[in-house]
């Protein structure tokens with residue numbers, strides 16, 4: 001099944017329960033809760049939103065704070081990064097959100113190799129803590145990153161996944177497109193990425209999508225789907241043909257518009 005929904009609450013939402021109801025009323029089947037600035041939510045409301053989401057058939061995920069950086073040159077940031085991810089994971093558990101998406105690190109002078117080892121070590125510690133707390137049902141989702149200075153290429157994510165259980169890839173197609181200088185051209189571009197992921201992961205796939213403006217350094221800003229950079233008609237067609245078990249979270253400005261457009265593409269014949 002392919003689920004589609006926005007990143008963040010629909011405009012005008014009064015808290016998480018209302019947001020879930022609005023998402024369902026808009027005809028969507030997924031939503032990514034944004035803990036990007038702060039992982040904070042009333043626990044009772046989180047649990048209630050989780051129950052409503054199940055009733056309404058809305059799959060929840062959450063995005064951990066942007067300031068997490070397991071390879072930071074500051075020890076304090078490295079230690080706090082663990083806390084920030086765990087706080088997000090605890091709320092995910094209450095929400096029934098199956099995956100907590102994280103931008104794991106920027107290289108910060110640690111070098112690419114050193115950074116992968118550091119991220120892996122931190123993830124292992126997080127998973128251990130999560131199992132001890134009984135929240136091991138939440139997966140940690142490593143997002144493919146759009147800037148060349150950020151940790152998070154597919155080979156790096158694959159390497160971390162090989163070392164730590166309970167970690168899944170999160171495909172951000174706009175980021176993949178930007179970082180590679182526009183590799184998601186035509187059907188083949190998307191197929192290549194999906195095939196590469198399938199070579200090391202065959203579980204349910206969590207994805208972000210939007211169009212994107214980029215420079216030689218990678219991503220610059222997210223754009224509506226009408227920009228066709230990349231062209232998501234190909235992705236919709238491939239995912240339907242392969243009957244993929246995937247969630248597509250829209251990060252277009254505004255997210256609801258991209259999610260509606262994606263539903264249209266998934267329904268269409270072309």
Ligand SMILES: [Zn+2]
Pocket residue numbers: 063101103143
């Ligand atoms: Zn992200």
